[in-house]
Amino acid sequence: MTKQVALGQPTVGQRELDAIRSVFDSGWLSGAGPTCVQFEKNFASVAGVDNVLATSNCGSALHLALLALGAGPGDDVLVADYTFPATGHTVMWTGARPVFVDVRPDIWSIDTTLLSDAVTERTVGVIAVDPFGQPADYDELVEFCRARGLWLIEDAACATGASYRGRKVGEIADLTAYSFHGRKGITSGEGGALASPNDELIAHARKLHTYGISPAIARDASRELPVPSFDELGYNYRLSDVQAAIMLVQLERLPQLLAARRSVATGYAERLGDLDLVTLPTALPDRDHSWQSYVIAVDESLDRGAVATSLRQRGVGCNFGTYASHLQPLYGEQKSLPVSADLFARHIAIPMHANMTEDDIDYVADTVRSVLTDTDNRR
Template identity: 70%
Template sequence: MTRNVPLGLPTVGQEELDAIAEVFASGWLSGAGPSCLAFEREFAAVAGVENVLSTSNCGSALHLAQTVLGAGPGDEVIVGDYTFPATGHSVMWTGAKPVFVDVRPDIWSIDPAKVEAAITPRTVGIIAVDVFGQPADYDELRSIADRHGLWLIEDGACSAGATYKGRQAGSLADLTAFSFHGRKGITAGEGGALTGADADVIAHARKLHTYGIAPAISREGSATLPVPSFDELGYNYRMSDIQAAIMRVQVRRLPDLLANRQRVADGYAERLGDLDQITLPVALSDRTHPWQSYVITVDPDLDRGAVALALRERGVGCNFGTYASHLQPLYGEQRPLPVSADLFNRHIAIPMYAGLADDDVAYVSDVVRDVVSSSSVRR
């Protein structure tokens, strides 16, 4: 019997609904309110830093990070190429130019060995992407950044709960941007966060995320009538208190969510590890992989599109991995980046979410095995 196993599903329920009801009762539904402040305090423990700013999404967090670090027109920012284009877009929002660099063939994050060759007198910083959640090589990247006087940003869109050499994602770079989109490990449907060790930098970002003034909650209970003035261009990058209430529950769920995603990853590894037609994702021993996605690499002799269609015909949700950003027309002429381009053409994401039952893992594995072994998907 054909099942329907979606690519991803959030783990939400009555606790999140109850949290939303509390916000409704409070009367403060808009952004940067008491629920946002509470979420920031609680997420700090996940990120391993004291300073957290809730944002509307990860793209806004990336834009704020580069803005407060000083990126602007005429600058260049080095970016790991294999990533959803929000990373490159955020560079362009500052007026700077993204310079894409090829990635490691095993864990798909920016290759430190390729970074120095891309540095020019215009380079101001590096954005490393934790591809599908597994942290990049931050010790090597920090050494390069310090040697050249550059800042370092972690695009941790998928990384909540990940670690690198015992340190938490969110504390591995000057600033880190997180996403709470519906397919992430913890989610409010949308939303994001910016984290960092420097309280003054996060305070500046907080000002900019509310049009360039302090959030309204900072004026609550004043004995006077404070009227803020605008002396710096800002944005509306606030998370709503409704989203923050959901996120507070999601943070409490995080250990169980991570454990269940690891269970699913282990199940796939056990059932698919012997196949010659695909390569399974690598999880390095010195870092904790949060498994935002589970992405397989199909053999070059297989038609990736035919594989995907065959999986979907049997009820297995799937999609391509992510983008080789340098191939997107928006970014203009870019140098060839063969590793990222090859991954872009051969990756398939298969179902991964915390609620995936063991018998569904078995079903997906059986279907993948049948499909990639079929002569009908060979080129």
């Protein structure tokens, strides 16, 4: 029977089940309750800031960030192109226009040398993305934005626990959005968070994430009967207390989960580093990579689809990396961005999760080596 190694796998167990039981026993299961409040307090140590808001997912966190910063119709927002299109979608949700910018060929984050040429008279801000868990070039991004009066959002969907030049993801940009989707480093199946050094921005986002009023827990201890008034359009972007309970346990696991993922990345580098037909991911020494995914670029002489099919037939889970957003029809006509387009065409994500054993790493590496050298997978 062929060995099976999943592309991604959460690390959950009895501790998470016990945490869910405690929420059931409390009687408060809905969103933005006491367990969410506790999660926000605990997550602050990961984000490096006191102002944290738990959200339903990363897309809602990004949307709230854009709304809190005032993005809307008539505005342009510069967006890193190599990313899941949720990043560009959230800009469109506000009525603003995403203007995609090409990425660095080595670490795949927004190429700061191209930002000036992308600015228009309507540009109001930048959304940088941390591809697969490695932070973008934030010193350059902050300098660029400050010099032009632009705001900066960090899409850290893959980068919980990562850091940049000694600073935690969450304390650099005006607002930072996180994801707790099932393939992320810590997960409650779905979920997200928004963090900021600016308490006013989070306070505004908190109002918007509960239909435009303060969450019910803010009124729970009142001896009177406060009746909120709706004066701003809001949304239901709350994380449930059931999910927050899971996240509290996941936060406790985070150091071990990050260490395990980094060990897998090291194992791949040692086993695949001599292959000429593949380019391995670059991890820069001045930032801590959280390794949400491990993505390799296959040589142009290889048929990526055939390689992926062969890997799956041998039990190795895989997928493409992520999207060159500017190629998606939804966004209309966009400037050609060759680096992102090339990555989109050649990237393959191979198994990466904290449950992988040395045998798993060996099997994946041996299978990748075999598949890449199989002449049947040539173009």
